[in-house]
Amino acid sequence: MDAPVSRTRIRRLPELAVTDPAVLREVLDAGVAGHVAFVHDGQPYAVPVAYGRSGDAVLFHGSTGSRLFRTLALGVPCCFTVTHLDGLVLARSAFETSMHYRSAMVLGRCAVVPDKLPALRAISERIVPGRWDVVRPPSTKELAATLVLSLPLDEWSVKVSAGPPDSSPEDSGWDPPTGVVPFELVRGALTESS
Amino acid sequence: MDAPVSRTRIRRLPELAVTDPAVLREVLDAGVAGHVAFVHDGQPYAVPVAYGRSGDAVLFHGSTGSRLFRTLALGVPCCFTVTHLDGLVLARSAFETSMHYRSAMVLGRCAVVPDKLPALRAISERIVPGRWDVVRPPSTKELAATLVLSLPLDEWSVKVSAGPPDSSPEDSGWDPPTGVVPFELVRGALTESS
Known part of the structure; x- marks a missing residue:
């Protein structure tokens, strides 16, 4: 949980960088899925994964048959x-049109978590609080088919864009409506299965 | 726009793979931002980017000062x-608890787009239809500071998870509410800036 180092120093729009670890945790805790980048046979991949957080580590779980999880379990570099897309920023110019977002990036290498049950519970609680206590727990066979990985929050960056649209003197004479169109990921009601 | 080849063959849950290019276009056209994976100094990165689509290519734009865009412009392998997270699938077991999602992955190398204005317009129209015609167009200086890249839809995969929760005989005696909690990314009303 150190301060960001060179590889995670934000170069573009550095004024949007946030170095407070509390904000890192907030951004992580506000989501249920992210993207892991890894390299396989010289090809980078970005793969969506659900996750949890336990203290200063992100937790993933997946199948022992998954290329992603088998590769990550080797301890290769990953990201x-x-x-979170929070909105569209409508400026007077095309150039300043942008988005509101909160983005957290963690670099490192995953470690295999031998004690799987508490980690799986942490992931479940992050995504659907309370659910773990009412579902059938994993069987020995299901646990054996599951890889649990942790990625420490050692090297990371957070970027938050939340300001109003920028304008410039060149925009004179252009007066479209400007401002922010907020985005929100809304959870609907449970549609029960028969 | 060929059928997926070996690198993009879906190995995990192959029954969720979709090979129809029309679905690829639909999944792409339903979003405004994705994640690009690339490698820099041996480290993979996953970076969020807004995008558009023009025919059988994805379009990106960014600053000529961006490490991401300068690296991608070299034609390195990327993903x-x-x-789209569409919902939570609440099953009777922890093991079968999952998510509804639509995910498209495109592998390849970006090319620099010399004719920037039509590409920028296409990106803008994807994200905020009609906006391009009412904002100040990019100046010569702004255009010079912008890199536009295209990634052809040659090698790709699409995975769609949309089914009901799975159950197994082992779940007998466990009867929590099951079904799907839908997710929706809702756009709110414009909050005008003063």
């Missing part, structure tokens, strides 16, 4: 990114 | 992934 985990969570991005 | 662009768009994921």
Whole structure:
């Protein structure tokens, strides 16, 4: 949980960088899925994954048959990114049109978590609080088919864009409506299965 | 726009793979931002980017000062992934608890687009239809500071999870509410800036 180092120093729009670890945790805790980047046979991949957080580590779980999880379990360099799209920023110019977002990026190498049940519970509680206590727990066979990985929050960056639209003197004479169109990921009601 | 080849063959839950290019276009056209994976100094990164689509290519734009865009402009291998989280699938067991999602992954190398204005317009129209015609167009200086890249839809995969929760005989005696909690990314009303 150190301060960001060189590889995670934000170069573009550095004024949007946030170095407070509390904000990192908030951004992570606001999501249920992110994207893991890893390299396989020289090809980078970005793969969506659900996740949890336990203290200063992100937790993933997946099948022992998954290429992603088998590769990550080797401890190769990876990157985990969570991005929340919070809105569109409508400026007077095309150039300044942008988005509101919160994005957290964690670099590192995953470690295999031998004690799977508490980690799976943490992931479940992050995504559907309270659910773990009412579902059938994993069987020995299901646990054996599951890889649980942790990625420490050692090297990371957070970028938050939340300001009003920018304008410039060149925009004179252009007066479209400007402002922010908020985005929200809304959870609907449970549609029960028969 | 060929059928998926070996690198993009879906190995995990192959029954969720979709090979219809029309579905690829639908999944791409339903989003405004995705994640690009690329490698820099041996480290993979997953970086959020807004995008558009023009025919059989995805379009990106960014600053000529951006490490991401300068690296991608070299034509290095990359991966662009768009994921829509559509809901939580609440099963009777922890093991079968999952998510509804649509995810498209495109592998390839970006090319620099010399004719920037039509591409920028296409990106803008994808994100805020009609906006391009009412904002100040990019100046010569702004255009010079912008890199536009295209990634062809040659090698890709699409995975769609949309089914009901799975159950197994082992779940007998466990009867929590089951079904799907839908997710929707809702756009709110414009909050005008003063």
